[in-house]
Amino acid sequence: MCGIIGYIGKRQIIPVLLEGLRRLEYRGYDSAGIVFLEKNKIKVIKTKGRIFNLEEKIFKKPPLEAKAPGLGHTRWATHGEPSDENAHPHMDCKEELSLVHNGIIENYYELKQKLLKKGHRFCSATDTEVIVHLVEDYLNEGLNIKEAFFRTLKDLKGSFAIALIYKKHPEFILVARNQSPVVLGVGEEENFVASDIPALLPFTKKVVFLNDGEVAILYKDKIEVYDSKKNKIEKEPVLISWDLASAEKGGYAHFMLKEICEQPEAIKHTLLGRINLDNKEIDFSKEGLVKEFLEDVQKVFIVACGTSYHAGLVAKYLIERHLEIPVEVDLASEFRYRNPLINSKTLFIGVSQSGETADTLASLRLAKEKGAKILSICNVLGSTIARESGVVLYTQAGPEISVASTKAFTTQVLVFILLAFYLKKMLYGKDEDKEKVDALIKISNQLDNFIEKIRPKIKEISEKWHNISNCLYLGRNILFPIALEGALKLKEIAYIHAEGYAAGEMKHGPIALIEENVPSIILAAKETGIVYEKTLSNAEEVKSRRGPIISIISENSEEFKKISYDYIEVPLTFYEFLPIFYVVPLQLLAYEIAALRGCDIDKPRNLAKSVTVE
Missing domain, CATH: 3.40.50.10490 (Glucose-6-phosphate isomerase like protein; domain 1)
Structure with a gap:
């Protein structure tokens, strides 16, 4: 789930790497680092923490002769705690090779023991560092860099996206992919590698996707792609339609x-x-x-x-x-x-x-x-x-x-x-029913108006309840999954313990949790027929035990209004469209509560956007 950016071309390397990393920080933010060439040597700068920590370290003593090729990495820890030592990029013993990696090397321990016996010195607790030492080991046996890279890939078990640079061959970057995403960016007299498209958008919209088992060699003026058997293959670039603003x-x-x-x-x-x-x-x-x-x-x-x-x-x-x-x-x-x-x-x-x-x-x-x-x-x-x-x-x-x-x-x-x-x-x-399809065509405008209408009320409810420690979300039928989703959002970004339940299951255990400071957010829609009446009965069970109720309900649901501490009314719609309208208040509620609690909303702790490891 880490973020990778790499560049070869004539641009100043550090701004390119930092810009790419900023757009990849959602993939991991335990630590970050970059590597580039300086005075014919490999220079690595890395640190625990987020991109701004890396920027502070870089600009405290700016490199004056930083040149491409270069690589950047933002990490979501799997092996080894977040630390300066465990941050990527990693280097070999001779400090001639450096690489970044996303994924997990499942047989890293076995490989590391063999390399230690051969005298390799490890500086981190990561599985990643094994890769760069393996490449070095094959170079020591007399293989050239490309052969050493292919041989290393055969030894690895697990998932990986790898980008590697070699001091003795600054004219290319080596890239490999297996069960972890890699995107190549195609430019004019420059090329890029990244783990996700947003990192490339400031520079190019022409991309090449690598498949599992494929290897790419990026030169500034061309890209070569090979399959696992070293057969050269042709790949046509794809034009990405997203613009830069849509990713900001x-x-x-x-x-x-x-x-x-x-x-x-x-x-x-x-x-x-x-x-x-x-x-x-x-x-x-x-x-x-x-x-x-x-x-x-x-x-x-x-x-x-x-x-x-x-x-x-x-x-x-x-x-x-x-x-x-x-x-x-x-x-x-x-x-x-x-x-x-x-x-x-x-x-x-x-x-x-x-x-x-x-x-x-x-x-x-x-x-x-x-x-x-x-x-x-x-x-x-x-x-x-x-x-x-x-x-x-x-x-x-x-x-x-x-x-x-x-x-x-x-x-x-x-x-x-x-x-x-x-x-x-x-x-x-x-x-x-043509009436449903007509409603589907109009649903975008209807939802837009709904969001605008409920935002002030959601803020008001959030101000009352943002200090809670526990919360229950209850729904039935097609709204049961929405209760689960609402609870997940509150857990993810506000760090509040929340549970989603089928409302009819309350009496089978969870009702024991009801008390005055544990609100129940109850979803009820008249469009669900008899289930609406059943949910009302479940709400009464909560109310009779002095549990405060926040209800997300159909328009004019007077029975619910009478027993609710707060409520949000949802416009009447067709049964099939209920999840779209009922989830939005829960998304906004989680957001507003998290904001009031001062949480890092876009980068919640311990989570990353794209979960590319088991």
Whole structure:
């Protein structure tokens, strides 16, 4: 989950590396470092802490002759605590090689013991340092640098994105990828390497994606790509449509708030080209989702992690409501270890914002091995999960920088709504209600107005409750996953213990937690029919035990208003659209509470944006 940036060309190297690192800090911020050439020597500057700590160290004694090639790294610790010594880049014994790495080397201990016996000196507790010493060891045996790099890669087990520079060959950067994202940036007489697209946007929009097992050699005027057998392969650059402004805060205090407010626009983009405005029909055929692909599907597995898992839980209600197909939703970290019963009549749907989530990717590969049809929903063009899927449906949410996911969730849910309607038509010939499709087309503007309307009330509620230590989130039916998502957001960014429950489960244990200083946030929608009445009964159970209630409810829900300490009214909509409207107040509530508590909202402690390790 670390961030990597590398550059070769004529620009001043330090500004390029620092700019790239600033745009990657969401991937990790335990420590940071850069490496470059100075007076024909490799110079490493690194420190524990964030990018500004690194900048202070650099500018305290500025290097006067820093030259490309250079590499930068921002770390999310896996092996070895955050410290100056464990920060990347790492060097070999002779200080001729330096590299940065994202991922985990699973056999590092075994390799390290062999290298120690050969006299190699290690300066850190990381698994990464093993890599640079392995390259050095093969150089000592007489191999040239490229051969030594390939031989080293064969010895490694695990996931890695690696970029390496060599003092004796300053004309290139060596790059490798296995189960960890790598993007190459293509410029004029300059080239770049990064772990994610935002780092490249200030410099170029032309990118090349590496696949697992591939190696790239970056010169200033060309890029060579090889497969694992050293065969040269051709790759055409892809033009990225994101602009630089879309990856910046745009006047908002935090990326998270910006991304919450961007949800109407993200929904608009996600709908674009998928609804025929003339006949009000949904169409995914241009994206490869045709009837033949879904032939004989008898069961659906939806597999994801974190917020994407909650979107999958919403999808279960949608798909089983509209189709005659059973759906299982699994946490990816559990799915791959439980011998799931999969065959050629199974549709596997992997959901991931980044398209690089390690557990989801491993689950996808397992399902593929067992013969399942693979469909993925993700946000990043050319990501690994997208490339390894039979069909990929992009959410078109644009870059999501805040670690706590918001617009990715709503657009994932939106894609599942479209998918349920589309499959109903394609598999059973049943048209979805045109009134619903009309409402879907208008949902962006409706959500925009809703966000603007509720923000002052959410601030008011947050001021009353930001000092709490515990909170319960309760919902039923399609709003149960939204309760889980709301609780997750409060935990992630405000560091408040919060639990999401199906409201009907309260009497089976959690009701013991009810007391005057533990608020219950209860979600209830009239559109859920009898479930609304059941949720009201559950709310009464909380109220009778003096538990304060904050309710997120349908307009004119007078019964709830009478028993609620505070409430937010949600405009009436169709059942399928409830998750989109009900999650937004919970996102804003978590944000405002975290802001009042002085939390680092975009970079919550111990978390990183793209979880590319197990």
